[in-house]
Amino acid sequence: MEFLDRYQEIVSQAIKKYTFKGKPVELYEPMNYIISHGGKRLRPIMLLMANELFGGDIKKAIKPSLAIEYFHNFTLIHDDIMDEAPIRRGVPTLHILHGVNTAILSGDGMLLKAYTFFEGLEPDLFKACLRIFTHMGLLLCEGQQYDILFETQEEVTYDEYMRMITYKTGVLSACSFEIGALIARADFQDAKSIFNFGKHIGIAFQIMDDYLDVFGNQESVGKKHAGDIFENKKTILYLLAKQHATQQELEELKYWYSKKTDNIDKIYGVEKIFRRTNVQERALRLVQKHNELGQAYLGKIQVSEEKKKPFMELANYLLKRES
C-alpha cells in the first residue's frame, strides 16, 4: 500500500536521524542494533495516521511516534530474554550477542529514551500523552505476566485469554492511535473512538496470529508449523477446541498438553481435534467480529469517509495476511 510505504520511509528516516550517539557505546549500540533491524514500524505509523486523520502537523508527531517504536523494542528486548529467544527478525537477539546483563540494561535505557521523545510537546499535551503511555506500559507488563502464568495454569478461560491479548497486543495499537489523535488535538470522543478501533484491530491481529500457527501457509509464515502446539500454548484455537470438545477429546487434549514434545502424533492428534471442533472457522469468525467492532468505532469518527480509507486498508492488510 502506497500510504504505508510513505509512512514507513518517514519513520525510517527519523530513526536514522535520531540514532543514539551517547556513551558508553556498549549501552547505546545494542539499542541502535535492535531498532535498525526493523520490523514493519506499524505502531509509529498508526500514531502518524491518527495524527493526520485529525489534521495534525506531522512534524510534531514524528518524535512521539518514535517513542512508541522504542517502547515496543524495549518490550521485545526484555521478552526475548524471558523467552530465551535466540533470533529476532533474522538476527541474533541482544542477550545472545551481549549477554543478559547488557540486554536488561539496554532495555531499561530504551524505555527511558522513549520518554525523552515526548519532550518537544507543550506541557498539557506532554502530560496527557505520558499518562496514556505509562499506563499502556503497565498494562503490557500485566499482559506479559498473565502470559507467563498461563504456561503453568491448568485452566485458562476465554475471558482470561481475551484480557491477556488485549493487554499485550490491543492496548499498544489502541494507544498509538490515541496519542496521535491527541497530538492533533482531536476531541475527546474521537480520540476514544480511534483508541477502540486500534484495540479491536490489535485483538483481531493476535487471534489471526494464533490461527496462522496451524492454518497459515507455512512458507509465508516463516515459522515452524504448529509451534504453539509444541509449546503447549493456550491459544485461541486451543480454547475454542476445549469449548466444543467431547469428553474423550478433552482428555486427549489434556494428555497432549501435559508433555512438551514435537512428536508427530501429538501435532496430528491435536490438529484432528481442532478440525473436528471446527476451530478454524470459529477463529476466523472472531477475527471478523473484532474487525467489525473496530470498523464500527471508526464509523463514529467525525471526519470524511475518504479520510478513513487508509484505516480500512490497514485493517485489511493486517487481517488478510497469510503470515
Add this chain to the structure above:
Amino acid sequence: MEFLDRYQEIVSQAIKKYTFKGKPVELYEPMNYIISHGGKRLRPIMLLMANELFGGDIKKAIKPSLAIEYFHNFTLIHDDIMDEAPIRRGVPTLHILHGVNTAILSGDGMLLKAYTFFEGLEPDLFKACLRIFTHMGLLLCEGQQYDILFETQEEVTYDEYMRMITYKTGVLSACSFEIGALIARADFQDAKSIFNFGKHIGIAFQIMDDYLDVFGNQESVGKKHAGDIFENKKTILYLLAKQHATQQELEELKYWYSKKTDNIDKIYGVEKIFRRTNVQERALRLVQKHNELGQAYLGKIQVSEEKKKPFMELANYLLKRES
C-alpha cells in the same frame, strides 16, 4: 536525628497507603515485597527536605518522593539480577524468590509505576520534573554500564571512576533534591545549587563506601571485610594506590587483581600497599573535599542558615558513619 525520623515516618506511611493492589498479584506482590523491606528512604527524604527548604507544601511532594523511592528500587531489582546477588536488606532478592523473568518484569513495572506518581502535578511542573527524572534514569544506566565495563577494563582512570560514581550515586541524590525544589517552585539558581549539593554529597558518600570496605568497623559495616579487594573492584582506594605506588607495587597490584581469590595473602598484600601509599588519608581527604564543595553550594542558597541546618546534619550523618 529527629527530623530524619519524622520524614521516615511520613514516607513509610505513604508507602503503606499506596501499596499496589493491582492484578496479577504475581506482578505487583514482588514490588510490594521489595519496597516494604525498607532501607533508610534517604532519597525520598531528600526530596521532601528540599521541598520544605523552599517553602513547598509537603502534601504535594509526597507522591513524587515515592516516585524516587520506587525508581531506586527498580534499579535495585535489576542490579541484583546482574550481580547475581542472593540477599538484599537481609531477605532474599526477587530473582531468587520468583525467578529472573518475574524480577525483570517487576522491575519494569516498578519504573513505570514510578512515573505515575507525578500525575498529581500541574502540567508545567509535571513536565519539568519528568524531564529531570528520565534523564537521571539514563545517567544511572550509563553509570551502571561503566561499572560493568570496569570489571574487565584493565586501566580505569580517576576521571572515569569519578564519572561512574557521579552517574550511579551522585545524580540520584542531586535530582531528588532538585525535584523537591522545583515542586516548591524554588528559583532556577537555587534549584541548581541544591542539585549540586546533592551531587557532591552523593559522591562523598560513595567514596566513603569504598573506604569502609577496608577501613570500616567490620561489625557495623555488616559485610565481609575487604570484599571489594576480593572482587577485584576498581575502587577509589585501588585507584589512589596505583597513583602513588612504586613500580614493584604496581606489578604486585596487577598480579593480585588478575585473580579472584580470598587468599589471605592477597588481602594482606593489597592492604599493605594501601597503607604504604596512604590511601586511607587520601580517601578521607576526598570525602572532605566533596563535602566542602557540597556545603559551598548550600551556602549559595538564599534561605536562612537555620533552615539549612538539617542539610548539614544529613551530610554529617551520611559521611561520619562507620557502616
